[in-house]
Amino acid sequence: MSEAPNKQPATIRCAIYTRKSHEEGLQQEFNSLDSQRDAAENYIASQSQEGWVALPNRYDDGGYSGSNLKRPAMARLLADIEAGEIDCVVVYKVDRLSRSLLDFSRIMGTFDEQNVSFVSVTQHFNTTHSMGRLTLNILLSFAQFEREIIGERIRDKIAGQRRRGKWAGGIPVLGYDVDRTGPSPKLVTNADEAVHVRRIFAMYLEMQSLLPVVDELQRLGWFNKSWRTRTGKVRGGYMFDKSSVHYLLKNPLYIGRIKHKDQTFKGEHQAIVDRKVFDAVQALLKSNSRGKGNRIANKYDALLRGLLVCPQCNKAMVHNVARRDSRVYRYYTCQTAIKRGYKNCPFPSLPAGEMEDAVVDHIRCIASDAELRRDVLQQSQTQGDSELEALVSQERSLVAKMTRCHEEIARMTGDADTTSVATDRLATLHEQVASVERTLATVRGDAETLREQSFTETDINAAFADFDNVWNALTTTERIQVLNLLVERVEFDADDSTIAITLHPSGIKSLTQELNPAPEPNETTR
Structure with a gap:
């Protein structure tokens, strides 16, 4: 009776990944990357009886940090893994693959999805075993700790160099x-x-x-x-x-x-x-x-600070002053013109007092004209309805996504699959559900806030009731607060000398609450 032929082991295609953080020494004939690859090839050769074969493609990242995944050879390695061309990834040390625990977890997720094993030559473990995975996470935690320590040392070294008068790097300066x-x-x-x-x-x-x-x-x-x-x-x-x-x-x-x-x-x-x-x-x-910036804006009570926008370059117009003899002239000037001159933005400076009076007069017109108040109400309601519709649509999409996740979790739980791939997938699904729930809570909160901020004709009438007397009784700081509640944006059209004012949709509701606070619980209304 003849013996059955020995069954040949399946071929395991091994990709070797090497990395060095700095370019120093890479020009040598036999450098650090070559040394790492040589050690990995020897290890693969020792496993030849198991069918291990080193792939000829080189995945070398010379001069790239392990703190992130922005590395060309790493990108090629992951692409080849997803294409099904690799069965095992071999590195000299774990931290050659990544020094970030989060990035490493993502890489291992990709390996698991493609049934690719991971081997470190010097640490002697394989991720197909649970003990190897545990050891790997411990080692990577120390690698991340080492990276943080290195960062502290670098910062201390830079400080020491500068104290000794040495240039410690940075952007070169003219001269x-x-x-x-x-x-x-x-x-x-x-x-x-x-x-x-x-x-x-x-x-x-x-x-x-x-x-x-x-x-x-x-x-x-x-x-x-x-x-x-x-x-x-x-x-x-x-x-x-x-x-x-x-x-x-x-x-x-x-x-x-x-x-x-x-x-x-x-x-x-x-x-x-x-x-x-x-x-x-x-x-x-x-x-x-001296006296510029916020101090001038505060001193001269710029009502439109942060509200007036240059229509040509869409930059905020900054409050500034000019003095002639004993007189002070206030202006709003485009930031681009201030920084780079009027050649780059020829929009003229605007007299501050006249602009502020025009904006207040515009609001005063709304307060005194019932037709204008109805127009403001209609525009605000239209904008509010559009924003609410977008939030409701986003809420439906999130609910549908969460339902799909729950269905997949229920299906996988019923299958009782305990493989590492299934376990990791379940963990990912639970994380997705938690993330969707957080986003859903934010969206629902925004929608509820939008509903609460909607206002009626009664609200707008209450907000603008007796506007002149209320405005005259306010301090300058309070006037600025009122304008910031009501107004979102102010633009001046120099061609036809008109002002376009965009109101906050929720500003009128807020102003109503500010000027007409609800009575305290122990107060009686008459």
Whole structure:
């Protein structure tokens, strides 16, 4: 009787994944990626009796961090797995695949869905066994902890470098180049750019304002710092605006100082701006900023702050003042014109007092005209109905999704499948149900709030009843609050000198509650 032939084991196609966080040393003939692959190939060869075969495709991510999945070789590996071309993934160490516990869980979910096993050469475990999965999660937790510790060390190292006056990296600035030939990068003076920097400081002292400097730089065709990254990509080279000029003038690098948080330290690089000139510029910047921004808006009670919008570039118009002799003139000016000049947004500044009076008069007209009040009511109800319809439609979609999840959970529970794939799928379904329930609660809450904020003709009449007397009795702060309750957006059409005002759909209801509060429980109504 002849013996039955030995059954050959099924072929297990093994893909080898390698990764190194930094590009340093990758130019060597036999680098870290080659070493990882060599170890993995030897391990696969030791399992040849089990049918293991190393695939020739290389999945090497050189110079990519393991803290995320934005890696080209990782993307190719996952694509080939989903295409059914891989049976097993082999790595030198677990953290080569990922240093993030969350990302690793996602990768393992993909492996399980495609029945792909995972092997680490140095940790000696296989995810097809429960003990291997447990050990893997423990090891990855330590890998993530190590990554966080490394982050803390890097931050401490940067702080230490700056305290010693060393340049610790970042975006290069106009006037300096980065010399990377030594053991650590250094700032070296770019003679041509340094001339431009000194001229910009001089311009500001001559012109006494940022915007004329911006205009002059645009006329000269001067641009911000342009540099090339290690990968060869060109960065920077933008046109100057008010913010970038201000940043340049405030930068202590130009007087040979390195900044770390609120302190500066003597740097190793050469200063290119005289300290007296720098101090004079700082004094002028401080003087010009005194009383600007929120302080001016508060001092002069800008009623339309955050409400008036430039119709040309859709930017908010900022409240500012101009002084002539003892008189103060208030304006609203587009942010683009302030930052980059009127060449970039020619929309004119608007007189603040006249704009504020026009908006208040518009509301006063609504208060005194029953037809206008009905128009406002109809428009607000139409908008509210549209928003409510969208929320109701979203609610129906979420309920249907949750029903499908519950049906699949019930079906899988009835099958009593205890494989790891089934268990993970059930866990995913339960997570989806919980997520849908949270979103559904938010949608229902928004819908209920919208229903509560709907108002009737009685509400609008109550909100605008005796508007003049109420408005005159309010403080300026209270007037600003009332306008922000009622008005969402204000635009001025310079062609026909008209104002378009968009009201908050829920503002009238809120204003009614503000001006006509409900009586306390212990009060009696007459």
